[in-house]
Structures are given as C-alpha cells and as structure tokens.
Amino acid sequence: MIKSMTGFGSKEAQLAFLGKVSIELRSTNHKFLECVFHLPNGFLSLEDRIKKEIENKLKRGRVTCAINISGPQCSKVYINKALLKNYITGLKGIKKDFGLKEELNLNTLIHLPGVLSLEENRICASSLWLPLKSLLNAALEELVKMRLKEGAALRVFLKNKADSLNKGLIAVKVSFKKAAEKKLKGISSDEEKASFLKGTDITEEMERLSFHARNFKSKLSKNVPVGKELDFIAQEMQREANTMAAKSFDASVSAKVVQMKSQIEKIREQVQNIE
Secondary structure (H helix, E strand, O other): OOOOOOEEEEEEEEEEEOEEEEEEEEOOOOOEEEEEEEEEEEEEHHHHHHHHHHHHOOOEEEEEEEEEEEOOOOEEEEEOOHHHHHHHHHHHHHHHHHOOOOOOOOHHHHOOOOOOOEEEEEHHHHHHHHHHHHHHHHHHHHHHHHHHHHHHHHHHHHHHHHHHHHHHHHHHHHHHHHHHHHHOOOOOOHHHHHHHHHHHOOOOHHHHHHHHHHHHHHHHHOOOOOOOHHHHHHHHHHHHHHHHHHHHHOHHHHHHHHHHHHHHHHHHHHHHOOO
C-alpha cells in the first residue's frame, strides 16, 4: 500500500520510577530515512535502540522523536565533596595569605566548577527499555496509520491523474493523426513529406508515454515503498511530454500536450510525499 511520508504519532503512559512519559513522533519528506532525537538526560544510551525500532517500520522520511518526562527523574544531584574540600582549603589559604576578611558562603561554593552536577542513572533508563519500547511502538503504529491514511488518499489522486493522462494521450493521438494527414495533403514532394514527418512525428513519444503511464499506475498497487520509482517514472513522462511539445506543429495538439504536462507536473509534486 502507498504510504505518505508525513504523519504524527504520540503516546503517553505512567512508567515506574519515571512518572508520566510521553513519546511524540513527527515525520516529513526526505529522500532517505533520517532520525532526529530529543531525549531526556540519561536516555542517550537508548538512541540506537529507538532508531532500530523506527527503521523496522519506516523506510523514508525525516522522523523527529521527542521523549518527555513529567515526574521523578532518572538523575540525582551529585556533590563532589573531595573537590569542595580542596576548594575550601585553597580559599582559606588565599584569605590568610592576602589578609582577606570576606567569609566563604554556600552560594559561592556550590557555583564553583565541578562542585554540583546531575548524575545520570543509566541503569534506570536501560531497565526501562522494555516498557519504553512498548510505548514507542504504540506511537509508531499511530504514525504508520496516519501515513497509510494519507497514502490511500494520494493513491486515489495519482490513479485519477494517471487515468486523465491516458485520456489526454488518446485525444492527442487523434488530433495528431488528423493534423498530420491534413498537412501531408498540402505537400507534394515525397522528400518534403519525409522531412516533415521526421521533425514532427510524435508516435514514438506517445507510445513511450503510454507505457510510462501504465507502469506508473501498476506501481500504485505495490505493497512496498515505491516513492523513488514513481518519481523516476514521472520524470520520464515529463521528458516525453516536453519532446512532444517541442515537435508539435498544430495548435490543437499543442493545447492538449500542455494539458498533459500540467497533469504530469501535479503528479510529480505529489510523488515527492510518497515513501
């Protein structure tokens, strides 16, 4: 089934020792799969595991994963007492050597480099991987559902455009045949007729465009990521339509080719959003 690359999924749950944990996933268009993380302190060690879970479900798109915690945290305040003792000893020495009278106060001491820090409890984050993984996959399922829903709408849109393109191509064939026959009647020399057809015959281009349109439509039913293939086919369709427009000698044919080019351009815009 066709998947869009844009979507959103979120889940939250109460996890032991952490409090309320929420996971938000947002995906946008991208040529490849790119993951961007916004994780709480102590969760960086889980980044690779989270990325693998995302890779199991998605093949393309820029995915932003944000994990937020409200409640008890997996980190605690660490006081480097040995360093603090050295600071105090050194500062007292400075006071004595220079005859300073200013007293040491707690506010000054705790702001000295290295005295206070947040100590990450990595074991806590690691031990919570299984419930966190379950929550992550629930958010991923929601994201995938949205991408599938948008993909289904894109499939209908692209199928309709492919059908319109085929109808337009039939109209171009009829108009070209009539215009060519009319033009050839006014040319008496076989050499001139051959020269005219060489520069204006778009039969091959129409056949190739017809093939690309059928191929494009068939890819819409595939159950694998086809975004890159559809983009390539759309480029080829545009190439053939451009050649047809360049060769056109009749206003009626030109008008119909321009309409087809417009359809192809709309197709190209939308396939950029397909996984």
